[in-house]
Amino acid sequence: MPDQISELTTNRLSLYLRYLNELYGKGVRTVSSKVLAEQLGVHAALIRRDLSNFGELGVRGVGYVVEDLRRELRSILGLDRKLGVAIIGAGNLGLALADYPGFRREGFRIVALFDNLQTKVGSVSRGGVAIHDIRDLEEIARREAITIAVIAVPEASAREVVQTVVEAGITAVLNFSPGALRVPPHVKLKSVDLTVSLESLSFYLAREAGRSQNGD
Amino acid sequence: MPDQISELTTNRLSLYLRYLNELYGKGVRTVSSKVLAEQLGVHAALIRRDLSNFGELGVRGVGYVVEDLRRELRSILGLDRKLGVAIIGAGNLGLALADYPGFRREGFRIVALFDNLQTKVGSVSRGGVAIHDIRDLEEIARREAITIAVIAVPEASAREVVQTVVEAGITAVLNFSPGALRVPPHVKLKSVDLTVSLESLSFYLAREAGRSQNGD
Structure with a gap:
């Protein structure tokens, strides 16, 4: 390869x-x-x-x-390896990602959600993914062989959360939070910017509008 | 161009x-x-x-x-045009997208959420986006010049919802629902598959594992 x-x-x-x-x-x-x-x-x-x-x-x-x-x-x-995934942040985005059908369909194990809000800890997503205390991340990550963390927390908490994830020994991070994050060299970070997709539609609409004005 | x-x-x-x-x-x-x-x-x-x-x-x-x-x-x-966006589906994903900071930051107007559940209609997202009845989509789309619909409904409802969107005169669709959708030629459809990002991390982890085994 x-x-x-x-x-x-x-x-x-x-x-x-x-x-x-x-x-x-x-x-x-x-x-x-x-x-x-x-x-x-x-x-x-x-x-x-x-x-x-x-x-x-x-x-x-x-x-x-x-x-x-x-x-x-x-x-x-690497989809034959049933990789364990933790979702950090049990807000709307985290809950949506925990139950996202494509992840399971392709063989990922969505192990748990993590949050620091005690009112959320102990409950489950609609699809049945348990919400744990972020303080238990390291222990659960080790026990459940979690290798990927998905960051779905507000921008203001993202840096701190990434640090917690790295300290828990997780080596791959999928980040949905805006703003730049830093990770040590042994950790792979991928950020998803949902705005990009909306902009490609906006580009199409701008061109269509230009065409109509030109009488195409 | x-x-x-x-x-x-x-x-x-x-x-x-x-x-x-x-x-x-x-x-x-x-x-x-x-x-x-x-x-x-x-x-x-x-x-x-x-x-x-x-x-x-x-x-x-x-x-x-x-x-x-x-x-x-x-x-x-086309970001100087303040394009109007409707989010269809006020579940976790729709609510998360309605409040996604990047959309507003780049100049999109998130006009409203739409749902068919009467228990949701009339309330607002955390960020203050109102949830309307999907039956009012056409009227609100015309009044508010909505040109983009974001589909955030479960797979089973997606086809029907896309038809409603097209009938409301909306010409650009950003689809987060799994499965293939069809639109008429004058409508631009873009589907977002969140699994792709997770797979690129999985690929990285698979390669790293291969390296350790080879003693690299």
């Missing part, structure tokens, strides 16, 4: 996997990079390059065997 | 804007594509190409004037 696989590549691998899951569910046996390209809006050559990074997965004239490629992608993405 | 600007490009424009906002807040006057590249992990050549799509924004030897480039990017992304 090459040493540098960019985040854009792993995002595309996720995209391929999602579509392969769909094909697998429908009982489709094989798929060509051409069909993948058409369905996913990614160039066929880029798909072949992405997948060739991980050895020869395709068969000339047949394309990819859906079941094999799906299993291979799940393994490449 | 070229006719085909890919979504990956608009996502990068959002990324540039976020960093320019930060520089602008700090009073930084100019920035080179080299510094942008280092800070954002994007090749300098790609940054120059992205920005050259929209005319000559840089000055040789100086780089980009932060204030000008920021204003230009906001205009390209």
